[in-house]
Amino acid sequence: MAAREYGQYGGITRALELVGERWSLLIIRDLLVGPRRYGELAAGLPRIPSNILAARLKELQEAGVIRRAPRSRIIVYELTPYGRELEPAVLALGAWGFKALGDPRGEQLITPDSMTMDLRTAFRAQVAAALPPTAYAAHLGPTELLIRVEGPSLEVSRGAGPADLAFSAGHDIRRLISGELSPTLAIASGVVDVLHGPGELLDRFASTFRIAA
Known part of the structure; x- marks a missing residue:
């Protein structure tokens, strides 16, 4: 985590250190819909390299944002209660970004x-x-x-x-x-x-x- 420290003390700074890496918020977005297996997360984010997905999941687990949980003999990733607290911020960010949407690229x-x-x-x-x-x-x-x-x-x-x-x-x-x-x-x-x-x-x-x- 030290490589991503900004050298400042504050809530926004700490939040960005925990979830500000590329792909992290999109993983959280998908987990706000529901628990997902590793393959389901990869399918929902088709451009994420597998090593980056694995790294982000590990980092988010270490931060206490997500956890691995057994479900009927399979392992899924789900948000912790601490991670679910991000939902209002994610929805607000989505509303802000929606206003700047143009036509999608191909x-x-x-x-x-x-x-x-x-x-x-x-x-x-x-x-x-x-x-x-x-x-x-x-x-x-x-x-x-x-x-x-x-x-x-x-x-x-x-x-x-x-x-x-x-x-x-x-x-x-x-x-x-x-x-x-x-x-x-x-x-x-x-x-x-x-x-x-x-x-x-x-x-x-x-x-x-x-x-x-």
Whole structure:
């Protein structure tokens, strides 16, 4: 750890010494979605070299941020309670970065965990609390997510399931979430394709998930 010390005393400095290395926060982001095996972490971060992934996991364990845990005869990595305290900071950083998103470059991917955390970042619990429970089946490029909203609670899981509204979209879904496009224009322009269910429910989705630019 000494090689990454900044020579300053303070909370932000210490936080950066613990989680500021390249890839560390993305590992934490994915573990905020849920425990992951080593191979699942590698698959969710396809450009990380295996030696760097191993090094980051070791460093985060030594810092008390993550731990190895047995699950049905396999080993998974999960956040410790101390590590989970990073969630508000990660969500706030995600909201800040969302405002600077442009179109993705050709090699950039939307992963299930990255999209899940973007949805959690954009979720407006106070708005959702006043709306009826709703389930959305979202096909976002190669990622398929089932999004369940019930009151102020949000649950996002991979795969298909019963939904009130099913829709498909690409990276331009950010234009709906940012408010750049209204739901009506998102459908009319082809940014969002309603697969089944009333298209009016996209208004509810856009009200529930919003990060103002």
